[in-house]
Ligand SMILES: O=c1ccn([C@@H]2O[C@H](COP(=O)(O)OP(=O)(O)O[C@H]3O[C@H](CO)[C@@H](O)[C@H](O)[C@H]3O)[C@@H](O)[C@H]2O)c(=O)[nH]1
């Protein structure tokens with residue numbers, strides 16, 4: 071090969087064949103405009119309830135129109151990226167940079183240590199020089215059970231890594247691997263499997279016991295830290311270098327080096343805000359800078375194991391290209407989940423956002439950082455601005471070379487994770503992960519992009535990472551409450567992309583961010599649409615054009631086109647028809663509950679009534695019955711939650727309206743004018759149909775996951791009251 075010939079390490083292809091999309095977008099614009107004309111020209115002349123209801127529905131529609139236009143920004147373009155790993159290794163194999171991998175965990179009950187070590191082992195086993203990998207576990211739960219599990223993993227890794235190399239194992243998370251390859255005649259397979267099973271049993275036994283027995287504590291000095299007194303929310307920094315990769319004595323069974331493995335529970339004290347995951351990650355950025363200081367940082371949540379041993383190399387193609395890499399600050403992989411059932415009952419995959427929208431944001435100049443499965447450039451993450459000199463000469467990169475003695479290293483790095491370290495500093499404001507927002511990831515990504523960096527979204531054929539999606543309706547709704555609360559908070563603060571990004575990031579990217587930032591803002595228009603039209607039918611007020619009028623056409627077109635397009639997108643992203651139907655239900659439910667709650671919580675918090683909170687999403691396999699229902703795609707209620715009361719009340723009220731309409735159609739007393747009310751009836755029917763699983767849970771199911779009696783009674787009373795109030 072010619073010496074000066076430049077061969078890119080990655081290439082980008084813009085999506086082609088967008089003709090159909092533009093036909094859709096333009097025709098929708100025409101339809102929408104006609105609807106607006108209808109709403110204005112047919113505005114009720116007489117003063118009264120109809121005028122108010124009309125104004126309201128027009129406002130709701132205007133909101134939907136604005137939001138639809140915003141979401142088009144995250145659709146009108148797309149870019150797909152491809153890497154050339156062979157070129158990377160030809161050019162750089164001997165000077166590959168070090169990688170620091172941050173795994174976060176926060177609660178041994180909600181995030182079982184066995185799952186966490188599965189993730190840790192999967193990243194230790196990357197197809198990458200082990201001496202260049204440094205894995206850090208941040209344990210916000212400060213749990214000696216977690217520490218014990220990590221010690222076990224470090225021992226097991228000596229067998230696991232050679233095994234992965236020799237058998238080209240994929241995925242390299244042992245429990246996932248052994249659950250797919252259940253048998254093998256191979257001797258090494260049998261040995262490793264046996265060791266894994268034994269490790270699993272020991273970790274699980276301790277979990278059941280709830281503590282680490284004394285005879286096991288003797289094996290590592292680290293346990294001493296807990297004996298000095300350490301509770302979850304009140305303890306000093308615990309930093310243990312479990313494997314020091316630079317120590318030549320630390321080797322696997324084939325004598326090859328092992329990755330460095332570090333346990334960190336940053337100091338926590340009552341009265342000191344710890345800033346949740348963002349605080350934990352900032353402590354890791356500092357501590358790792360003393361231990362390995364790699365230029366590239368991979369951040370994953372404890373449930374997102376590596377599913378592709380090549381991901382590090384993929385990511386490096388984006389960072390090490392001579393011409394295109396200069397300003398790339400992070401490479402975001404999609405968050406995929408391996409516990410999704412065929413029709414994804416709770417819409418957990420976020421299929422379309424991840425397949426369509428992130429590629430569009432990338433095309434606009436920067437994928438957002440979505441918290442996990444993301445490779446960062448340390449400089450950018452630590453708050454450096456992009457400058458032309460930001461280019462790294464990878465061949466001369468100087469990382470920490472001095473091997474400090476282990477104890478010394480722990481002692482000197484420890485204070486970096488102390489509570490007081492960040493006092494009067496710009497950590498959380500200008501440097502590192504940003505504080506004060508439940509979606510710290512989005513603000514962090516935005517602040518990086520604002521400093522002149524760009525980012526890419528990389529969606530490889532074999533998924534880079536796999537995680538666990540919530541398995542019940544309530545957990546899903548709670549997770550989305552946190553997300554929507556965080557996003558709307560961004561929209562209403564100085565971090566609003568239109569202000570914060572003004573002049574710093576491209577306008578289409580600013581607008582695309584709003585798709586998510588304004589999730590919560592959808593709640594009011596949706597609540598209106600779900601409640602007021604049925605009220606109006608009962609009251610004999612019509613809000614839509616008659617079927618015999620031509621004005622009905624734009625309504626029909628917009629409705630059909632929007633949903634057909636959304637179905638097309640969903641199927642293209644790999645979903646099923648039923649999955650789409652489930653997804654539509656989830657969007658409705660989120661808008662009626664989480665988004666509404668997120669909206670209210672943000673207002674309450676800005677008035678000083680509530681404090682920022684981060685409810686951790688449970689990742690443990692809930693009880694067997696719940697799992698079984700999840701597998702069978704039966705919607706899980708089971709808990710008396712106020713969110714379910716809202717959902718059930720709205721559903722029941724629509725059902726009562728349907729019954730009343732049906733009655734008047736059959737006995738014609740009072741006769742209902744089909745021509746005028748057809749659209750109302752259609753809308754009402756759709757709300758009822760989409761709620762079928764909820765009615766089943768209310769009236770027909772007997773299992774533990776059905777609607778709790780208290781919710782049923784409350785919602786029946788509310789719906790009946792509302793119905794009586796409107797009809798009499
Ligand atoms: O005080 C805390 C709380 C959480 N975490 C960790 O943060 C991660 C994310 O928590 P999880 O409950 O799984 O939240 P999700 O909603 O599933 O996570 C998504 O959304 C979050 C923002 O709301 C991002 O932080 C995550 O990276 C992103 O995957 C987990 O590894 C936790 O262990 C901490 O380290 N400290």
Ligand SMILES: [Mn+2]
Nearest residue numbers: 371373537687
């Ligand atoms: Mn998660």
